[in-house]
Structure formats: structure tokens, C-alpha cells
Amino acid sequence: MSRSAVQLDLPFDPPARPRPCLPRPATAAAPRPAARRRLWLAVYVADLPLAALPAAPGPQAVTEGEGQAARLAAVDETARRHGVREGMGLTAALLRCPALRHRPRSPEAEAALLARLADRAYRFSDTVALAERGVVLEIGGSLRLFGGRTALLRRWTAALAALGLDGRWAAAPTRPAAWWLARWRPGLWLEALEGLRAALRDLPIEALEPAPRERLRLRAAGLRRLGELWRLPPDALARRYGRALLERLDAALYDAPAPPLYRPPAVFRERCAFEPEVNRWTQIAPALDALAGRLAAFLEQRVLAVEALAWRLETDRGRREGLLHFARPCREARRIARRLRDALQAAGAHGAVRAVELETTSCRPATAVAASLFEGAATAGESWAALCERLRDRFGPQALVTARLRADWRPERALQPSTVGAAALPALPPRPLWLLDPPRPAREPAQWRLEEEVERIEQGWWDGRPVRRDYRWARTPDGRRLWVFRDRRDGRWWVQGVDG
Numbered sequence: 001m002s003r004s005a006v007q008l009d010l011p012f013d014p015p016a017r018p019r020p021c022l023p024r025p026a027t028a029a030a031p032r033p034a035a036r037r038r039l040w041l042a043v044y045v046a047d048l049p050l051a052a053l054p055a056a057p058g059p060q061a062v063t064e065g066e067g068q069a070a071r072l073a074a075v076d077e078t079a080r081r082h083g084v085r086e087g088m089g090l091t092a093a094l095l096r097c098p099a100l101r102h103r104p105r106s107p108e109a110e111a112a113l114l115a116r117l118a119d120r121a122y123r124f125s126d127t128v129a130l131a132e133r134g135v136v137l138e139i140g141g142s143l144r145l146f147g148g149r150t151a152l153l154r155r156w157t158a159a160l161a162a163l164g165l166d167g168r169w170a171a172a173p174t175r176p177a178a179w180w181l182a183r184w185r186p187g188l189w190l191e192a193l194e195g196l197r198a199a200l201r202d203l204p205i206e207a208l209e210p211a212p213r214e215r216l217r218l219r220a221a222g223l224r225r226l227g228e229l230w231r232l233p234p235d236a237l238a239r240r241y242g243r244a245l246l247e248r249l250d251a252a253l254y255d256a257p258a259p260p261l262y263r264p265p266a267v268f269r270e271r272c273a274f275e276p277e278v279n280r281w282t283q284i285a286p287a288l289d290a291l292a293g294r295l296a297a298f299l300e301q302r303v304l305a306v307e308a309l310a311w312r313l314e315t316d317r318g319r320r321e322g323l324l325h326f327a328r329p330c331r332e333a334r335r336i337a338r339r340l341r342d343a344l345q346a347a348g349a350h351g352a353v354r355a356v357e358l359e360t361t362s363c364r365p366a367t368a369v370a371a372s373l374f375e376g377a378a379t380a381g382e383s384w385a386a387l388c389e390r391l392r393d394r395f396g397p398q399a400l401v402t403a404r405l406r407a408d409w410r411p412e413r414a415l416q417p418s419t420v421g422a423a424a425l426p427a428l429p430p431r432p433l434w435l436l437d438p439p440r441p442a443r444e445p446a447q448w449r450l451e452e453e454v455e456r457i458e459q460g461w462w463d464g465r466p467v468r469r470d471y472r473w474a475r476t477p478d479g480r481r482l483w484v485f486r487d488r489r490d491g492r493w494w495v496q497g498v499d500g
Contacts, residue, residue: 038255039140039191041124042178043160043167045117046086048133050074051165052109054275061102063090073105112270113163116294118262120159123301124152128262129175134167134182135262136175149189162293172196174255176248180207193253200252201227208248214241226252268298269359277316277352281345284353288340289333291358296333299366305329308362309336313344317351329364411496412437432483432497442484442493448474457485471496 045051049062059079063070070090082097093100118135121128124146127138139152146152153169160167170181171189177196181188184203190196200207203226205218218241223229229237229249238246272287299305307329312321324339340358411431455471469485476482483497 038138038173039143039171040136040173040175040178041139041156041169041171042131042134042136042175042182043117043121043156043169044131044134044179044182044186045165045167046133047074047076047166048113049105049110050076052106052113053103054273056101056275059084059097059100061093061100062105063102064105072102115262115265116163117160117165119264119298119301120163122262122264123159124156129259130262131179134179136179138175139171172199174252175259176252176255180252183207196253197227197230201225201230205229208245210245214245217241264298264301267360268295269357270294271355271357273355274353277354279352284344284356285341287356288344289337291356292333292337292340295336295358295360296331299331299363303366304363305331305366306336306360306363308360310359310361311340311343312355312357312359313347313353314355314357315351315353320347322347323361329366331366411435412439432499434499435497436495439485439494439496442495445474445484445493447477448482448484450474458488473499 049064050060053062059082060076061072061079061084062074064073065071068089068091072084072086072088072090072093075084075086075093079093079097079100082100084093084097084100090102093102114130114133114135118128118130121135121137125137125139125142129136143149143152146155156169168182168186170178170186171191172178172181173191173193173196177190177200180200180203181190184207185199188199190199205215205223205226207226210218226249234246237249270291272291274283274287278284295306295309307326309324309326310321311324312319322343324343326339330336344356412435451473453472456469457471458466458468460466468488470488471483471485474482474484481499482495483499484493484495486493
């Protein structure tokens with residue numbers, strides 16, 4: 001409806017003449033908040049298929065495909081010195097390097113290693129996307145947090161080294177451009193959109209990941225570089241090679257729709273396989289330390305502490321498994337590794353070990369512990385809990401017994417031995433630690449000095465062991481403190497416990 005056609009029903013008659021409108025002072029429009037600068041960091045790990053497999057001596061290569069179509073997906077530096085390159089056929093590679101040890105790709109191992117890499121990237125940004133052999137993360141909002149470009153790259157290089165990876169990186173204002181540069185022009189840091197096309201124009205058309213037939217058509221037309229594609233009319237390029245190719249080309253300049261982002265798992269579960277099998281404990285211990293370190297990183301990233309941890313050991317004689325309970329929630333790699341070593345040694349890992357697996361079964365949010373100048377009760381409690389944990393791991397869960405309370409007021413039946421849970425002393429009511437079972441008849445109770453407070457216990461009529469007692473603390477002439485009671489049925493005095 002047009003503005004002139006609107007009719008207003010007013011509760012009063014409008015004035016005959018319109019009131020003069022005073023000019024409003026000119027005010028500047030409020031500035032809009034500037035959009036946050038987007039900057040993508042791409043990390044490309046060329047030898048990811050090789051790094052995902054256990055290390056072995058000699059020149060190494062990973063193959064994909066079968067039979068005559070088998071080709072090398074990744075090679076190590078030793079194989080490169082013999083003239084072996086990625087993409088080479090397996091037969092040709094063996095002719096150049098007869099000692100080449102080749103193994104097929106393991107998609108499961110590569111996915112696990114890529115997930116660990118994404119976990120490390122998640123420490124720097126909450127926007128992480130997985131790629132075929134690397135990750136891409138948005139760091140525009142993280143530069144200031146980590147102290148700038150140099151500090152962030154230094155920490156990222158250390159994270160890669162901790163995983164045993166050597167990745168190539170590049171940064172650009174669009175995600176596809178960052179990934180292309182990491183693969184073909186690593187080490188380039190470009191924050192502005194201006195000059196992005198100039199930085200990409202010399203990249204090969206393989207950066208677009210064309211289909212094999214599409215790639216042959218482009219090369220048959222004499223097109224080798226991205227800059228050559230940009231010089232063609234867009235309509236002619238789309239008509240000849242398809243609109244999907246044009247969209248991938250434009251995505252590098254204007255960014256592409258965000259891919260499915262990586263989200264870290266809520267449960268830590270990792271498996272370390274040994275190839276070949278190992279028989280010595282000195283070969284298993286480093287793997288346990290590495291698993292404990294990755295678990296500690298998992299807990300630190302999510303601000304958690306582990307309460308219970310399941311372990312599984314696969315040997316040529318079968319499978320063994322167990323559960324570690326932590327008296328106090330733990331997130332320290334050294335403590336986790338020490339407990340794992342004690343538990344596996346106590347389990348008697350005989351035979352050749354094939355794999356070790358860890359899985360968290362119970363975690364809780366981590367709480368900070370206030371530091372103290374002097375060693376107090378908290379530190380002593382930590383030491384006592386750690387000692388109990390080590391004893392249980394070394395000698396088995398039945399070796400360490402702790403006292404637990406039972407819902408019964410009769411002192412001789414209130415405490416019971418238990419091996420379940422943490423080996424810590426329960427919160428006891430005011431009772432002596434040394435109880436006499438059975439109680440002993442009192443000698444010369446007339447010489448005691450009784451305290452005023454009296455505790456009466458009448459219980460047990462339902463199980464055939466009724467008691468009717470008045471308990472008091474008594475001091476003997478020689479200074480001992482006794483916990484005594486008077487049997488209300490016959491008036492006799494009995495000693496039930498000694499304090500100190």
C-alpha cells in the first residue's frame with residue numbers, strides 16, 4: 001500500500017495549520033563495528049601416510065592401489081636419495097631402490113593421526129577443518145591471544161614436533177588459498193585480499209584438484225597455471241570445462257562455504273600398535289609415556305581430570321585388560337604413565353606385545369589447587385593417595401584394605417574392611433582408632449575420672465545381638481584415655497577402645 005493511501009484514525013482533530021518543524025542538528029552516523037579479520041592457517045603434511053605407520057629401518061614407502069597400478073603415496077628421505085619419488089610406480093621404484101620397504105596405506109591409522117593433529121590445532125582456534133593430509137584453522141582471532149605471528153608459529157611448530165610431523169604451512173585470508181599455498185608455496189603469510197591473485201597465479205592447475213579427464217583437457221589446451229585460467233573469459237571457461245571448475249577457482253579469491261568443522265571427541269581412546277611385536281619392557285615403556293602424554297594433552301584442552309582409566313594389552317597369548325581408579329582426579333602425564341607401568345607389570349605381560357590401548361571411563365571438570373608456601377594437609381593427602389594407588393597397582397586390588405563405615409551404631413559392627421574404590425581413611429565419628437573386639441571387663445572402674453558427655457546406644461534387637469549401653473570417655477590414674485561403656489542390663493563396666 002502506498003504512503004498516500006494510509007488513513008489514520010486519531011482521537012482528536014488535527015490543527016488547521018501544521019506546526020513548524022525545526023531543523024534537527026546534523027549528527028554523524030554511528031560507525032559500524034568493523035568485522036573481525038579472517039585469516040586462515042593451513043598445514044600440509046606430505047608424508048602423513050608414512051608417519052601414520054610404525055617406523056622401520058631402511059628406505060620406506062607407502063603404496064596405494066594394487067597390482068600393476070600400485071603407486072607410491074609417500075616416501076621417506078632415504079628413499080628420495082635413491083631417486084624414488086611420490087607418484088612413481090612401484091615396479092619402477094623397486095628398480096631404482098631394490099631395498100625399498102613398501103607397505104600399503106592405512107586409512108584408519110591416517111585418520112587417527114589426523115585427529116591428533118586436529119586436536120593440537122584446536123588449542124589455537126575453535127574453527128578447524130580437516131583436509132586430506134592436513135588441517136586448516138582460522139587464526140584471525142587468535143593472533144593477539146598468542147602474542148602475534150611469530151609466537152603463534154613457534155608454538156605451532158612445537159606442537160607438530162611433539163607429534164613427530166614435519167608440516168608445511170601458509171596463511172591467507174581465504175581457506176582455499178591458504179591450503180593451495182601450503183602445498184605449492186609454503187611459508188607465505190598473506191593477510192590482505194589485495195595481491196592474493198598475484199600470489200596464486202603461478203600455482204599449477206593441480207591445485208584445483210581436477211578430475212583426471214578434466215586435467216588432461218586443460219593440459220591439452222596448453223593451460224598449466226592458475227593465472228592462465230584467470231585470463232580466460234569466465235563464461236567461456238565455465239562452458240568449456242564446467243561451472244564447478246570456475247566456482248573452485250573463484251573460491252580462492254572470495255572464500256568458499258565453510259566445510260564441516262572438526263569437533264574433538266568427548267572420550268579419549270587411543271591404541272598404540274607395535275610392528276613388529278616387542279618382548280622387552282624397555283620397548284613398551286616409551287609407548288606408555290607417549291600415550292600418557294597425549295591423554296594429558298586431551299585433558300588439558302578440555303579442562304578435565306580423569307577419575308578412571310581402562311587399559312587393554314594385546315599379546316600373542318591373548319588379551320589382558322584392567323581399570324585404574326584415581327584416588328584424586330588426575331591430569332598429569334607423569335603420574336598416569338607411572339600408574340600404567342605399575343599396572344601392566346603387575347599383570348604379568350608375558351609373551352610378545354602387539355598393542356596397548358587406553359580409554360577414559362570417567363572424567364570430571366578439573367579444579368585448580370591453591371599453592372601453599374608450606375606443605376600442608378592437601379599436599380599430605382595427595383602423597384597418601386598416590387602411595388595407596390601405587391600399592392594397589394603393584395600388588396593388586398586385594399592387597400590394600402581400608403576401613404569403611406556401615407550403617408550400624410554398634411562400634412564392633414560399624415567398621416568393615418573394603419578394597420573397593422580409593423584407599424583413603426573414611427570420615428569417622430568421634431571414636432578411638434583402637435577398638436577392642438570383644439570388649440574387655442573393666443578393672444577398678446572406681447578409680448576412673450569420667451567425662452560428663454554420655455552417648456547411649458540401644459540397637460540390634462532385630463538381628464539377635466541387642467545392646468543397651470551408655471558410652472563415656474574415662475581417664476585412668478596413669479593417664480591413659482579409655483572409651484568405656486556401662487551395660488544397662490546388668491550395670492557392669494566394659495572397655496571398648498583406647499585413645500592413643
